[in-house]
Amino acid sequence: MRSEEFQYGGAKLRYEVSGRGEPVVxxxxxSGSAHWWRHNVPALAAEYRVYALDLAGYGHARRQRTLGVQENAELIAHWMEALDLRGAAVVGxxxxxxxxxxxxxxKSGRVDALVLACASGLLAGNPVRVALKLPRATLTGRPAFLPRILADSVRAGLPNLWRSAVSLLGDSVAELLPALDIRTLVIWGRRDALVPVELGRKLAAAIPGAEYRELPRAGHVVMVDAPREFNAAVLDFLRRPGAGAAPENRV
Incomplete structure (x- = not known):
């Protein structure tokens, strides 16, 4: 594994690279970091070239102002273009x-597959009210992961956390979903207290041909709470040519 850095327009993106093969981002x-994928990278890197990002303002890319949802997407698109990544699977x-x-x-043509894990794209509400759900969301997850959540939150800083919360709650992807023509897996923790499973099902239903999976013993940080099941589901999806071409729901 090696660490790299990309800068564009004054923003910094840090990332760790592992494995060989088709790119998986x-x-x-x-409040996260690349470290949140440490139970998933080894399994994915055995078959793919994995890029685990630290978004601007988070992880090793801290000490800078975080970007909004759309600005982060544009930065990542520029990064993918700079590295000439093609046929990538993007896991968020x-x-x-x-x-x-x-x-x-x-529509850069560089993304071939999407995996959306407890994605916040349809979440709405007041940032303070959403924040009040965090303690319960923490309790439904893996207790051993709490120190990592707290450490990464401290490293990011309250101003960055607040800016990110305001941005994601003010940004809905609903109008984008019907036009997505990319094979997609939506995967959720059934015990998610922060972004409820109802939103996961609604998200999957709005994307043509999306596959939906629920992991019964996982909470919001689904890839940490149930890493074996998560890795198996993602690898199964990525290995299948044309995955997501027809609707399929598994609970």
Missing amino acids: LIHGL HSMGGQIAVRVAAL
């Missing part, structure tokens, strides 16, 4: 899933 959510968690939808909607 991992985008973390609000929570806010990262919302960003991933916008990356795909830019």
Whole structure:
């Protein structure tokens, strides 16, 4: 694994690269970092070239002002163009899933598949009220992961967390979904207390041909709460040519 850095328009994107093969891009959510994928990278990197991002203002790309959802998508699109990534699968968690939808909607022709994990693209509400759900969301997840959540939140800083929350809650991807012509897997933790499963089902139903999966023992950080099931579902989806070409719902 090696770490790299990309700068564009004054914004910095850090990323870790592992494995060989077709590109898989991992985008973390609000308060996250590339480290949130540590249970998933080894399994994915055994078959693919994996790029785990630190968004501007987060992880190793901290000490800068975070970007909004659309600005993050544009930065990632420029990064993919600079690296000439083609046929990529973009995997996004929570806010990262919302960003991933916008990356795909830019129609660059570089994204071949989407995996949306507990994506926030249809979440709405007051930032304070949504924040009040965080304690319950934490309790429904893996307790051992709480120190990482707290550490990454502190590293990002309250101003960046607030700006990201305001941006994602003020940005709906609903109008983009019917026009997505990219094979898509929507995967959710059934115990998600932050972005309810109803929104996951609604998200999948709005994307033509999307496949929907629920993991019964997982909460919001689905790839950490149930890594084996998550990795198996994602790899199964990515290995199948034309995955998502026909509607399929599995619970």
